Amino acid sequence: MKHLPLQRLKNIACDTAGICGKKADISSLHDLLTYTLKGLCFYAKKSTESGITDENIDKFIARSLYSMVTNVNFDPAVFVQLIAETVQRREHLKRALIESGTAINGEEPVEAQWLYEKVDQADFVKKGETVGVHADGELSGTDVGLHAARELLIYAAKGLGSLLEHIQALGGFELEHYVFMHEAVAYTLQQERSLDELLHELPDVVTI
Numbered sequence: 001m002k003h004l005p006l007q008r009l010k011n012i013a014c015d016t017a018g019i020c021g022k023k024a025d026i027s028s029l030h031d032l033l034t035y036t037l038k039g040l041c042f043y044a045k046k047s048t049e050s051g052i053t054d055e056n057i058d059k060f061i062a063r064s065l066y067s068m069v070t071n072v073n074f075d076p077a078v079f080v081q082l083i084a085e086t087v088q089r090r091e092h093l094k095r096a097l098i099e100s101g102t103a104i105n106g107e108e109p110v111e112a113q114w115l116y117e118k119v120d121q122a123d124f125v126k127k128g129e130t131v132g133v134h135a136d137g138e139l140s141g142t143d144v145g146l147h148a149a150r151e152l153l154i155y156a157a158k159g160l161g162s163l164l165e166h167i168q169a170l171g172g173f174e175l176e177h178y179v180f181m182h183e184a185v186a187y188t189l190q191q192e193r194s195l196d197e198l199l200h201e202l203p204d205v206v207t208i
Contacts, residue, residue, distance in 0.1 A: 028128030039112035065161025
């Protein structure tokens with residue numbers, strides 16, 4: 001089982017380079033795509049609650065999450081485009097909500113506010129370096145558990161996205177599964193959630 005990325009002889013994660021072949025720039029682009037998808041899911045969740053649904057956005061989120069599963073895609077150009085499109089779709093949903101009369105009330109997380117000046121791979125990589133798994137620096141105590149639970153929930157959402165992408169390829173589409181995917185990703189934005197609440201959410205993602 002030595003071929004699996006997280007199973008190193010030193011019993012630690014890949015800390016120099018990914019055994020799977022993933023380079024540092026791809027890792028940063030993955031981090032930024034995850035960051036922007038959190039913002040998109042924030043609005044996707046609010047849109048669903050307001051009765052606004054968009055099947056294309058649902059499928060896009062699933063496809064984007066699936067793209068980050070190990071060994072699926074290491075082409076930086078693909079992720080640059082996905083990041084740009086994620087922000088564009090997020091702003092589209094935001095406008096639709098405002099036009100419907102739904103109040104935002106200044107509750108936007110930073111992940112739902114970031115805008116790029118231009119579509120540029122180097123800029124996106126640099127931004128990704130500031131929003132990744134280690135962006136919070138050294139953690140201690142309960143913070144470690146909360147951080148790990150949020151990351152585990154994102155991993156579970158990526159797995160769900162990959163399943164939905166394959167189901168869609170076979171002609172299937174169940175809106176409730178996509179709605180749950182939005183909720184799972186957006187859930188990680190709620191900083192007030194306790195470790196127990198986050199751990200309670202995880203089995204639900206796996207059950208789906």
